[in-house]
Amino acid sequence: MARSTAQSKLRDRLCSIYKDILVVNNISLAEEVAKMLTVNYRHLIHACDTEVAKINVKQETPVDHGEIICFSIYSGSEADFGGGKSCIWVDVLDGGGKEILNKFAEFFQDSSIKKVWHNYSFDCHVIQNYGFKVSGFHADTMHMARLWDSSRRWVGGYSLEALTGDKGVMFGAKLDHEKDLIGKVSMTTIFGLQKLKKDGSMGKMITIDPVDVLQRDERIPWICYSVLDARSTLMLYESLKSHLSNMPWNLDGVPVLRKNMYDFYQQYWRPFGELLIKMESEGMLVDQLYLKEIEKVAKAEQEAAVNRFRKWASRYCPDAKYMNVGSDAQLRVLLFGGTLNRKNPVEAIPSERIFKTPNVDKVIEEGKKAPSKFRDIKLNSIGYNLNVEMYTPSGWPSVSGDALKVLAGKVSAEYDFIDACDMVLDDEDGNPSQSEVLPVEIDKSAYGTAFSAFPTEEEGKEACHAIAALCEVCSIDSLISNFILPLQGDNIAGKDHRVHCSININTETGRLSARRPNLQNQPALEKDRYKIRQAFIAAPGNSLIVADYGQLELRILAHLANCKSMLEAFEAGGDFHSRTAMNMYPYIREAVEKKEVLLEWHPQPGEEKPPVPLLKDAFASERRKAKMLNFSIAYGKTPVGLSKDWKVSVKEARRTVDLWYNDRKEVLKWQEERKKEACETQCVHTLLGRARRFPKIDPAFSYHKGHIERAAINTPVQGSAADVAMCAMLQISNNKKLKKLGWKLLLQVHDEVILEGPTESAEVAKAIVVECMSKPFNGKNFLKVGLSVDAKCAQNWYAAK
DNA sequence: ACGGGCCGCGCC
DNA sequence: AAAGGGCGCGGCCCGT
Numbered sequence: 001m002a003r004s005t006a007q008s009k010l011r012d013r014l015c016s017i018y019k020d021i022l023v024v025n026n027i028s029l030a031e032e033v034a035k036m037l038t039v040n041y042r043h044l045i046h047a048c049d050t051e052v053a054k055i056n057v058k059q060e061t062p063v064d065h066g067e068i069i070c071f072s073i074y075s076g077s078e079a080d081f082g083g084g085k086s087c088i089w090v091d092v093l094d095g096g097g098k099e100i101l102n103k104f105a106e107f108f109q110d111s112s113i114k115k116v117w118h119n120y121s122f123d124c125h126v127i128q129n130y131g132f133k134v135s136g137f138h139a140d141t142m143h144m145a146r147l148w149d150s151s152r153r154w155v156g157g158y159s160l161e162a163l164t165g166d167k168g169v170m171f172g173a174k175l176d177h178e179k180d181l182i183g184k185v186s187m188t189t190i191f192g193l194q195k196l197k198k199d200g201s202m203g204k205m206i207t208i209d210p211v212d213v214l215q216r217d218e219r220i221p222w223i224c225y226s227v228l229d230a231r232s233t234l235m236l237y238e239s240l241k242s243h244l245s246n247m248p249w250n251l252d253g254v255p256v257l258r259k260n261m262y263d264f265y266q267q268y269w270r271p272f273g274e275l276l277i278k279m280e281s282e283g284m285l286v287d288q289l290y291l292k293e294i295e296k297v298a299k300a301e302q303e304a305a306v307n308r309f310r311k312w313a314s315r316y317c318p319d320a321k322y323m324n325v326g327s328d329a330q331l332r333v334l335l336f337g338g339t340l341n342r343k344n345p346v347e348a349i350p351s352e353r354i355f356k357t358p359n360v361d362k363v364i365e366e367g368k369k370a371p372s373k374f375r376d377i378k379l380n381s382i383g384y385n386l387n388v389e390m391y392t393p394s395g396w397p398s399v400s401g402d403a404l405k406v407l408a409g410k411v412s413a414e415y416d417f418i419d420a421c422d423m424v425l426d427d428e429d430g431n432p433s434q435s436e437v438l439p440v441e442i443d444k445s446a447y448g449t450a451f452s453a454f455p456t457e458e459e460g461k462e463a464c465h466a467i468a469a470l471c472e473v474c475s476i477d478s479l480i481s482n483f484i485l486p487l488q489g490d491n492i493a494g495k496d497h498r499v500h501c502s503i504n505i506n507t508e509t510g511r512l513s514a515r516r517p518n519l520q521n522q523p524a525l526e527k528d529r530y531k532i533r534q535a536f537i538a539a540p541g542n543s544l545i546v547a548d549y550g551q552l553e554l555r556i557l558a559h560l561a562n563c564k565s566m567l568e569a570f571e572a573g574g575d576f577h578s579r580t581a582m583n584m585y586p587y588i589r590e591a592v593e594k595k596e597v598l599l600e601w602h603p604q605p606g607e608e609k610p611p612v613p614l615l616k617d618a619f620a621s622e623r624r625k626a627k628m629l630n631f632s633i634a635y636g637k638t639p640v641g642l643s644k645d646w647k648v649s650v651k652e653a654r655r656t657v658d659l660w661y662n663d664r665k666e667v668l669k670w671q672e673e674r675k676k677e678a679c680e681t682q683c684v685h686t687l688l689g690r691a692r693r694f695p696k697i698d699p700a701f702s703y704h705k706g707h708i709e710r711a712a713i714n715t716p717v718q719g720s721a722a723d724v725a726m727c728a729m730l731q732i733s734n735n736k737k738l739k740k741l742g743w744k745l746l747l748q749v750h751d752e753v754i755l756e757g758p759t760e761s762a763e764v765a766k767a768i769v770v771e772c773m774s775k776p777f778n779g780k781n782f783l784k785v786g787l788s789v790d791a792k793c794a795q796n797w798y799a800a801k
Numbered sequence: 802a803c804g805g806g807c808c809g810c811g812c813c
Numbered sequence: 814a815a816a817g818g819g820c821g822c823g824g825c826c827c828g829t
Binding site for chain 3: 324326327328329330355356477478481482485486506507508509511512513514515516517518520521631632633634635636637638639640641642644702703706707710711713714715717718719722750
């Protein structure tokens with residue numbers, strides 16, 4: 001173990017702040033200091049930071065997890081806690097545990113004492129784990145930084161270290177970067193130890209002791225490290241406050257008088273941040289027994305499908321019996337061995353390759369006594385050239401579900417293959433092979449592109465069934481490994497058996513994202529073959545309310561572009577996509593006008609079926625295209641992409657796109673304006689005035705330009721929808737009646753919110769939620785378009801959709 | 802054993 | 814030459 005000289009120097013510099021630190025390591029001192037905070041210095045802004053042990057931040061939620069070992073508070077240089085010391089460091093580990101923490105309860109709980117944090121969610125949860133709620137939240141520098149520049153993800157990111165180390169961010173600080181240590185320094189930089197190699201040189205492996213060990217064994221650097229977090233947070237806050245204050249605030253394109261983006265932060269994102277933490281604390285109740293049940297079913301179905309595929313594949317490649325059908329590398333060799341890389345034709349998929357695979361059959365390899373954990377299998381190509389229609393971004397043939405579906409066609413995955421050894425026996429006996437025995441009545445249209453790659457129809461047919469089975473394996477596998485298993489992980493749930501995902505404001509557009517686990521990507525109803533959403537339940541006596549916006553993004557687009565036709569269509573109500581189709585195709589309009597088809601149908605009492613066909617049935621393909629365009633155009637999809645989806649020429653796709661724009665000229669104009677704005681000002685804005693920045697377009701990369709242009713037309717739509725959803729959530733959360741009835745927000749999925757509360761008030765609450773969402777701006781809706789909201793209550797997420 | 806790249810895929 | 818925006822996450826595989 002060794003320290004580099006650079007590390008030693010940095011540690012020396014770090015320790016120079018020790019003289020400013022009051023170390024609080026006993027109860028009576030804690031009492032004294034806490035009193036100064038809550039009385040003498042209560043008017044100051046305090047940056048706080050905790051250090052936490054016994055938590056695996058990559059896997060666990062801080063709700064009900066983690067132990068605070070120390071915390072630090074910095075209230076600016078004017079505070080003096082004795083002897084000119086301006087920083088407080090409190091030893092929770094050896095200074096009194098929960099008792100010492102309790103001395104600061106009043107400070108943390110006082111709503112009039114302003115506290116700033118970096119990533120407040122984490123600290124808030126770990127402090128709340130000790131039984132007192134944290135109040136007086138003034139700012140989260142992570143969110144402020146995101147609001148100031150949402151595009152740092154790939155260039156620096158939003159860690160305290162990255163932000164405070166960036167001179168472009170810290171411009172407000174009147175400090176000398178060279179002389180004063182103002183930026184956070186990571187734990188690895190200060191405490192990381194490099195293992196020495198045998199020859200005495202520095203190795204690459206860096207180890208780091210657990211934080212509680214550091215606190216005891218590296219006391220002074222550790223104390224300084226911890227305090228520096230609080231100090232740099234306060235300086236970051238000041239800097240970002242200046243930045244945001246210098247950004248004018250435009251609401252729906254109109255300047256908000258004498259207000260700037262710091263005001264925006266305080267008005268919207270600060271309360272929103274606090275709301276998200278509340279939602280994280282609530283968590284969702286998950287029915288573990290139910291998950292166990294569907295896990296069994298899913299695994300059985302998966303195994304059946306795996307066996308079908310392996311049985312077929314082993315005819316062409318004996319070791320395929322043991323292959324991992326979930327490995328894209330193995331599938332690639334088997335199905336596409338010998339194929340060249342499209343981007344780099346020097347590389348090819350090997351026709352034969354050795355893979356390591358779990359030794360399930362306990363095969364004892366040559367020269368070994370006991371079966372090893374893994375063994376080698378040799379996979380080879382099936383030997384027929386399958387048509388490659390889809391490629392991965394790096395140029396290899398794709399083995400994704402979509403690509404496999406093209407190969408398989410629309411055939412059933414249920415098909416019983418005979419064993420490879422049976423085939424061999426038949427051949428050896430000179431008996432007719434299977435293909436000649438079976439009736440050869442084949443409807444070729446159902447089979448995919450794999451069919452014709454094989455020498456006989458029977459072989460082609462079986463290949464399609466086998467690949468269909470493979471598709472099924474993949475889809476079941478993804479349901480099991482992405483949803484069914486993670487939701488049962490014991491690291492996921494808190495003490496209350498509820499799942500507390502973290503809900504983050506961390507996207508470039510302002511949408512939320514969810515992690516550990518991601519509850520925003522649970523299977524949609526149609527694809528949810530195991531009804532996973534049924535596992536999300538309300539507690540006994542409670543119900544869930546699930547409320548979602550109808551065509552939120554399209555409505556936003558209609559508003560932003562001020563598109564007459566779209567606004568009228570929404571005004572008229574009914575099926576928006578049908579109306580789009582009618583406006584695109586004159587013959588559909590004619591049919592509607594002649595009352596040969598109905599735009600939509602509201603059954604009258606006694607009416608069994610509509611008097612004339614519905615548009616969506618009579619012109620199904622036109623409506624499908626219209627619907628697809630409605631969704632695609634806001635994302636910036638091009639005729640080239642659409643031509644692939646629709647399997648038509650680019651020219652044909654372009655004509656259809658033109659039909660869509662025909663009565664929506666304003667949209668085209670608006671999109672051109674956004675592209676121009678992005679190009680000229682490197683910025684576009686959302687409804688509430690949040691900006692998204694873009695880098696200057698580098699003419700050397702035209703793809704770059706395309707991406708920026710698409711993001712420029714999408715961000716105002718997606719971001720404004722996020723703004724609306726946020727406002728709605730704030731309305732819901734501030735609603736006194738809902739609060740009194742005991743209804744709480746649990747989750748947001750972009751245009752959908754989920755609440756839980758007492759069943760007896762579910763209907764009343766539902767009506768309030770709908771009202772809040774329909775009028776999300778302080779009880780009003782200033783948009784040129786109405787907001788439609790659909791809401792249901794039920795015992796679980798599946799039933800409430 | 803762990804981290805990162807790649808692929809693929811779930812959602813809106 | 815490629816051509817839909819925004820996410821998180823799991824498995825595999827290869828590097829250290």
